[in-house]
Amino acid sequence: MTPLEITFHILGTAVIASPIALLCILGLSSLAGYKLGESVTSRLTQASVWLTSLPTVGIVVLMLATGIRYVPIELGNWVSIPEQHFHFHLKFAFDRLSIPFLLLSCTLCGVVGEFTRRYLHREEGYQRFFLFYAVFFCGMVLSSLASTIETLFVGWEMVGLSSALLVAYFHNRINPVRQAERIWSIYRLSDAALLVAAITMHHMTGEGDFGGLMSSGVWPEGSAAIDSSQALFVGVLILIAAAGKSALFPLSGWLPRAMEGPTPSSAIFYGALSVHLGAYLLLRLSPIIAASLTLQIMVISLGAVSAVCGAIMSRVQSDIKVSLAYASLTQVGVIVVEVGMGLHYLALIHIVGHACLRTMQLLRAPTLLRDVNDLENKIGARLPNETWSDAGHRRPKFGRWWYRFGFERGFMDVTLDTYVVRPFVCVASFCDRIERTITDKISSESSRESDNAELHPEKINRVA
């Protein structure tokens, strides 16, 4: 290894090790029941963000100075069975796609972490927030830098878990928890699609390395090493995964629900990073999309439909966070269209710009009324009250229908509940009833003692 390669390796390893170290410290102290102080927790988080950002900047400077466009960081095989050609390769890559996304993640995580330090000061769940935040940060770094689909999956899962747990941050209330359950369910099913895609890619190309998948060149110049029908199959799975993570149509229903979480997490997840992760995945695997025209059309259509739905829905919301969430969806839809059209750099710039703007808007959301008052005081008059533009220009009946469509959030949740959740629950309940009938018949008494379980035994003074 040359000195330059060694330097790249050290810096790259520091970038990956820093968030993992943060997660270990916060996680183990929490499991051991040791409560770190607020200032220690936030300082550790900031230190971790700096220790990820600075080596990344160092790598960028070195890349610019030497003209290198692609820096792989090989950490060897986490698991391998050489005889079966199975390996879980820990490989990360710094390239034109991962570096901007990583720097964006570090910047926004640092800003939101600093914001949270004051926002959640003396909150009961302060440490819990930062623990989940560390899971998220770790997941984002791994996803951004992943050079194999398995590593991407690890980061992807971590982002999903932290997202669900942070939506349920105010866990004494029932609504945030319910919404978190729903979000987790959608995430799990979309994660399953990504996992199947990963395994399928393994079988098609013999490896999960993005480099092997894009037979030539580094991003965005590579071309897929699979034929168009294979690309279509894998691409559809990836599209499902991306739709789940980025709340694209018809899985957008969870996005307003996610706003039950604290403002900092809403900003970083659903305004900035997590919501763009699906688009990032499509961007990373853009050569596969380019390999199949059908897939390209599907991606463009999905993005366009999501953008239109997001635009309609964001205009009729009465809650500022929900309205901003749908506005994010609109932009993510447009980004997906750009990816489908092969405008990779435009999509990347769009992600960076949109994430920064939306984070700022969401962080200001709690003080919106005060900001409006300030503004009105300064201009000395009321701000003009804008009506919904579409409703004004269309025929009343048609306008009303669109208004209802937006207000009911595109009927997406209702449709999923009616055609997916309810039939599933009906079939499972039917099987459960059959089992009950059989066991009741065999047994000389009621076969289910669990029916007698009290709903809230913890509320009465019967605890041991």
Added chain:
Amino acid sequence: MPELYFPWIEVSILIPLIGAAWVHLLGQRDNLLTHAIAFCSLTLALTIGELIDFISLGTFEAHDHWPFLGWIFDPSVFVVDELSVFLIPLTALIFLVVVMSTLGTKAPRFSLRLVLVLESLTLATFSCRASWALVALLIAAAIPAYLELRRRKRCSRIYVLHMVTFAVLLITGYAIESTGVLIPGAMLTAATLLRAGVFPLHLWMTDLFEKGTFGTAILMTTPLVGAYAVMRFVLPIAPEWALQSIAVLSLFTAVYAGSLAIIQREARRMFCYLLLCQSSLILVGLELVTPIGLTGALCLWLSVGLSLTGFGITLRCIEARISRVSLSDYHGLYAQMPMLAGFFLLTGLASIGFPATVGFVGMELLIEGAVEVYPWVGTLVVFAAALSGITVLMAYFRIFTGSENRTLVPMNARPREKVAVLVLTVLIIGGGLVPQPGVTSRYHAASELTKHRKDLSLVQTPPHVELIQRSKKLSQSASD
């Protein structure tokens, strides 16, 4: 056959038996639990010694022989090999943590004598290969749970019906094994699948969780004795088509149990279905009979043993404090038991193969193996895992969040529970971060098993098949 340096196997089987007798002699004392923990700890230490000794020998199988104990055990009865060598300390650990996490107030309901006898029987089962001794041990291991049901004055018909069927099928199948492959194989398969709880023969498990103590139900099910029986009785003799059919049935069970776990309204039943789902996935891997699938199954076996025992004992700890846990509503117990909440989440995530936990690599291997054999059906493994994931987090939310519970009664983990929880945590995270040694060892075991199976199938090739193979070879050489 190589011999171990110390009779670890026999001693580790005898110690819990002596412990049972000791606990019986002590009668009803306050410190009975401490004595039981001491015996379980000693057993665990012995099984770890056995593991280290076996690894140092570098062999596929070994037995121990000691003149002082030779008159009790025939040396050929208890043999440890690469497949069982990790399962034995795992079983001892499961028993130890379950006993350790038993609250003193609940000890009278939980018969420590029966638990120690069950431990001895389970360890002996895992130290036995296909033989009449294994048949006897598998049947005998079903008796402690029956005695407990009788003691608790609960209807044991469902349990008895299933276990008697199991015993009859196992004895008959094994007795007529030499007469052919199809009928004895079918009987042995049915018996082992019944013990493993494969659909539709799983009702005894839900019944045991309903009517038995939670501790006994965990001890009867989490060591996955049924999967061991499949490995010993079915795997060596069943033809490939039969194994793959069983794999599809197991896969169906996994999806079925995963679906039912989501809709359960009580924590024990949810746990039972979750365990069924995961254990069925292990069976899927075992029956694929490909090195990758088998390695995945053996890795997942260890991870499910660790993680679902942890998950189970956490639920049991909560149950011991507030009685049966309904999942129909939210309990908000996080403030009362933050450590148990964290452990519940960790073990739950480990059981579904979440990254950086012990189950992740095993699950990846299993999915890889399943998709390799059945490109379409194999994706159902992923679906079943997704369903389990939804169940785990839903259970977490229902139990620990969603309501404000300001009771002043302390509910946090006691020191003994904390030790049990931390031991499992270290293994779950350690195994997740450094999976290579475990995977290498399990792959070696899987390769040996595949090789043994191939050798056996060569030996057992029926004459007409051999004739066809020979004529094919002849025609091929003629055409060449």
